[in-house]
Structures are given as structure tokens and as C-alpha cells.
Amino acid sequence: MKIAIIDDEPYSREEMKHLLGSYPWAEVVGEASSAEKGLEIILTKEPDVLFLDIEMPGMSGxxxxxxxxxxxxxxxxxxxxxxxxxxLKAFRVEAVDYLLKPFEEDQLAQTMERLKSLVKVGPRENPSLGKLAVHDEDKIVFVKPEDILYIFREERETFICTEKKKYTCRLPIKELEAKLSTYPFFRVHKSYLVQLPFVEELIPWGSGVYQLKVHGADEAIPVSRNYVKELRERLEL
Incomplete structure (x- = not known):
């Protein structure tokens, strides 16, 4: 998803870029300090989404x-x-959402999910067979993404867990999250990525902290409190 940020306040642009960095399927392709400069970016970069300020010198948002x-x-x-x-004016021009500064991560997360449903992310022009290369002792094997229960990072190694076996992978979690963006994976912790259809239980574990029980896995998976609300929204009907 290609995004452009148009805002006359440099700090606000930097804050939004930082927050959007949490979404590997989104890319900021340009930024502008005025609507006039933003129009140039729209015509040359063809972004899918504009994060647009309203009160700016010259032309308003x-x-x-x-x-x-x-x-x-x-x-x-x-x-x-x-x-x-x-x-009211914003929704007259069919705006997807209306975020107030200072930006809140929870509100942005809801906006991004809405955008993800509106903007087609992929498929790639030359799609591969859709398998992930992983290490199994001294050989490389190929795992179907739909067979992965969860992924976690420990020290400098990434582990890919299926119901049958645990493999290793050289890619960091952020890159794997991007590669698997068309599958129902969800980041529940900075070190854990879970495939949502395999989640069976969400277990309270201390103050605002939870653990997940995943089908076919023995270990419980930690859930950071920052992800609990969105996780419940994704899991519940």
C-alpha cells in the first residue's frame, strides 16, 4: 500500500511515518508540506492513500x-x-477516516485495517509458488504458509513452527510479516507472529497481559498489552 503524507508540520509528518513503520505492507512513498506540493506527489507517485492535514498555508486539505x-x-x-x-466536510469528500492529533496507535490501527480492506495489497506481478524457504538441520525445505502455526524470534534466530516440526529461518520477523501479509498472521508481541485461525484460547496472565493457546502447540505464547484490543477485535465475530 503506497502512502503519501501531506502536512505543513514536520514533527507531525515524522510522527506519522514512525507509526506507519509498524505496518510492513504499507510504504510511505512521499511527503509534502503543502497541498500544492502534495498534488505533485499524487500525480508522480500515484499513492493509494493520503494522510492529509486540513489547515495548511494556501490550499487547504x-x-x-x-x-x-x-x-x-x-x-x-x-x-x-x-x-x-x-x-462533516471531510466525510462529504468521502474520507475514510478522521484522525485527531496527537495520534493514538489504537485509532491508527483501526484506520489501517479499514484501508487494508479498501486498497488491494498485491498480488505481485510475478507471484511465486507461495512457499517459505526454511532450514531443517543441514538442508533447506519449503513450507506452505498455511501450515505455519506461529513464528518467533529468540536471540538472533527465527523459528517457524508447524504442527509437525520446528524450523529455523534467517529472516527477521518484520520481513516475514511482510512476506506473509496476504495470510491471516498477526503480530501479538515484538517477538511473536501468530496465524489467527489456529488460536484456541486467550488466557489472562497478570495485569493486562495475556497468553495464547495455539492449536497443535505445547507452549503458551505471550501477548503484549498493546496488541490485546486489536487481537480480540480480529478474533471475535
Missing amino acids: VDLAEALQNMKHKPEIVFATAYPDYA
């Missing part, structure tokens, strides 16, 4: 959004502003 309405492939728009008074 709402003016830019209105100007884009007749584009054949117009980007989805998320207004990111310090002013709550423009919400």
Missing part, C-alpha cells in the same frame, strides 16, 4: 480532497488534523 474527486484512480483519504470542526 479539504480543497485538495475536493480537487481529487474527479480523478480516475483517486487515492483514499484519511484526514489527520488538530481540528475537530471539519469532520
